[in-house]
Amino acid sequence: MSGCPFGHTDADAERPSEAAAVVNSREAADGGAASTAESRRSGVSLKGVSRRGLLSLAGVGGAGAVAGLAAGFLGHDALNAAAASATDTSTGEAVVPFFGEHQAGITTPAQDRLHMAAFDVTTEDRKELIKLLKDWTAAAESMTTGQPTGRTGAVDGPYDAPPEDTGEALDLAAAKLTLTFGFGVGLFEKDGKARFGLEGRRPEALIDLPHFPGDDLQPGRTGGDIVIQACADDPQVAVHAIRNLARIGFGKVRVRWSQLGFGRTSSTSRAQVTPRNLFGFKDGTNNLKVEDNALLDEHVWVSSGPAGEQWMTGGSYLVARRIQMHIEIWDRTSLREQEGLIGRTKGVGAPLSGGDEFSTPDFAMAGRNGDPLIPMDAHVRLAHPDQNNGVRMLRRGYNFTDGSDGLGHLDAGLFFIAFVKDPRTHYVPMQLTLAKSDTLSVEYLKHTGSGLFAVPPGVQAGGFIGEGLFA
Numbered sequence: 001m002s003g004c005p006f007g008h009t010d011a012d013a014e015r016p017s018e019a020a021a022v023v024n025s026r027e028a029a030d031g032g033a034a035s036t037a038e039s040r041r042s043g044v045s046l047k048g049v050s051r052r053g054l055l056s057l058a059g060v061g062g063a064g065a066v067a068g069l070a071a072g073f074l075g076h077d078a079l080n081a082a083a084a085s086a087t088d089t090s091t092g093e094a095v096v097p098f099f100g101e102h103q104a105g106i107t108t109p110a111q112d113r114l115h116m117a118a119f120d121v122t123t124e125d126r127k128e129l130i131k132l133l134k135d136w137t138a139a140a141e142s143m144t145t146g147q148p149t150g151r152t153g154a155v156d157g158p159y160d161a162p163p164e165d166t167g168e169a170l171d172l173a174a175a176k177l178t179l180t181f182g183f184g185v186g187l188f189e190k191d192g193k194a195r196f197g198l199e200g201r202r203p204e205a206l207i208d209l210p211h212f213p214g215d216d217l218q219p220g221r222t223g224g225d226i227v228i229q230a231c232a233d234d235p236q237v238a239v240h241a242i243r244n245l246a247r248i249g250f251g252k253v254r255v256r257w258s259q260l261g262f263g264r265t266s267s268t269s270r271a272q273v274t275p276r277n278l279f280g281f282k283d284g285t286n287n288l289k290v291e292d293n294a295l296l297d298e299h300v301w302v303s304s305g306p307a308g309e310q311w312m313t314g315g316s317y318l319v320a321r322r323i324q325m326h327i328e329i330w331d332r333t334s335l336r337e338q339e340g341l342i343g344r345t346k347g348v349g350a351p352l353s354g355g356d357e358f359s360t361p362d363f364a365m366a367g368r369n370g371d372p373l374i375p376m377d378a379h380v381r382l383a384h385p386d387q388n389n390g391v392r393m394l395r396r397g398y399n400f401t402d403g404s405d406g407l408g409h410l411d412a413g414l415f416f417i418a419f420v421k422d423p424r425t426h427y428v429p430m431q432l433t434l435a436k437s438d439t440l441s442v443e444y445l446k447h448t449g450s451g452l453f454a455v456p457p458g459v460q461a462g463g464f465i466g467e468g469l470f471a
């Protein structure tokens with residue numbers, strides 16, 4: 001446990017006034033998210049009416065409607081009414097476009113839920129890998145628009161064959177699903193040998209991450225040749241997406257690890273309210289946001305690189321760290337010490353130097369006893385750009401709880417995700433500093449999983465994920 005080295009002599013006088021601080025209203029933030037999608041997964045396909053659609057029609061128009069449909073009497077209006085009725089319009093209809101200059105799921109306002117999976121590629125056949133990436137592209141485009149995978153989906157295929165979609169998202173809206181793909185070192189080489197004809201194509205920034213002090217990485221939660229990040233406002237939509245991509249990859253890839261997350265721990269847009277992590281602190285206040293175009297170019301998007309790396313232009317690097325938080329110890333730590341460890345107030349999220357949540361921290365400001373109000377080992381001081389050569393990162397993590405650690409504690413924490421232009425400059429030095437000097441990291445955190453992935457640029461209609469790599 002930390003010995004409370006901060007020496008605040010009169011906490012009440014020196015703490016910023018929580019009452020005076022500006023707190024965003026949740027309604028204001030949510031009100032801007034207009035629903036753009038039409039009814040999805042209606043059960044009424046273009047080719048006809050599915051089994052579930054028929055049941056829905058019975059609900060709308062009664063048995064007569066079903067009989068009428070069966071006799072071919074129902075027009076478009078009736079079909080649309082049935083479709084609207086069959087769709088749950090209560091939540092999460094919005095569709096985030098899959099195609100674009102950059103992959104979705106990076107600057108997309110962080111959704112509520114995560115399912116991330118890393119795969120080992122088991123085939124050694126380049127053509128098979130390309131075919132898989134094409135199949136994944138088609139399925140991703142379908143699912144992100146709220147449609148099932150495959151031509152026949154979950155219930156319209158041959159009765160004696162397994163359905164092309166697993167079906168658990170049939171009645172659910174698109175829920176802002178995004179699918180973001182990245183490539184790990186293992187896709188490029190294995191046991192010192194290049195794979196899939198990708199000699200010379202591994203970007204220099206796709207390093208093997210070094211061991212950091214305090215790392216306790218589990219092999220089953222670390223690495224992977226391909227990662228897929230599914231984010232959505234509905235957990236079942238995110239899980240359905242990963243499950244179907246894994247199903248499509250059967251025989252070519254196998255899941256190495258997967259992680260569920262809830263309660264986003266970052267805001268990535270100024271329209272979003274700042275959420276809280278499992279330590280109860282607002283997380284994401286000083287994050288890079290979608291509105292920060294120039295900063296995103298400087299810190300997140302890969303710009304034109306050396307020959308052989310052009311395929312990464314417009315892409316980014318995804319750092320994933322599964323960080324177990326010792327919440328039982330934290331819960332026995334005083335509020336004063338908690339705030340000192342972070343460097344911000346717990347209620348409002350204001351810097352301990354004063355102001356409101358978005359005030360600039362004054363790291364030089366001292367309290368009555370002459371000590372800095374934001375302690376020298378506070379997390380926000382050590383992670384601030386001023387202490388890190390000016391670098392920023394786009395954080396996009398999620399809370400997790402995965403049952404018990406077997407020793408009577410919750411296995412809970414923060415699944416840290418960050419997108420950076422170059423992990424050598426924008427992640428490794430900061431992680432080293434935190435692992436050595438950040439009392440929060442040293443005493444309350446343990447890194448149990450890790451991954452670094454090259455995230456290619458966005459896909460254009462007719463293209464496929466990472467096609468530049470195979471050109």
Ligand SMILES: C=CC1=C(C)c2cc3[nH]c(cc4nc(cc5[nH]c(cc1n2)c(C)c5CCC(=O)O)C(CCC(=O)O)=C4C)c(C)c3C=C
Binds near residue numbers: 282283285430
């Ligand atoms: C290597 C990078 C980082 C790791 C790992 C990390 C873990 C981690 N952070 C918190 C809680 C907070 N972090 C906050 C700010 C913050 N953290 C990082 C980087 C890492 N955090 C950065 C770059 C920043 C922003 C610093 C700045 O510019 O001011 C905050 C304050 C609110 C905010 O700005 O987001 C909190 C709270 C936990 C609990 C954690 C691991 C479990």
Ligand SMILES: [Fe+2]
Binds near residue numbers: 379383
């Ligand atoms: Fe942090």
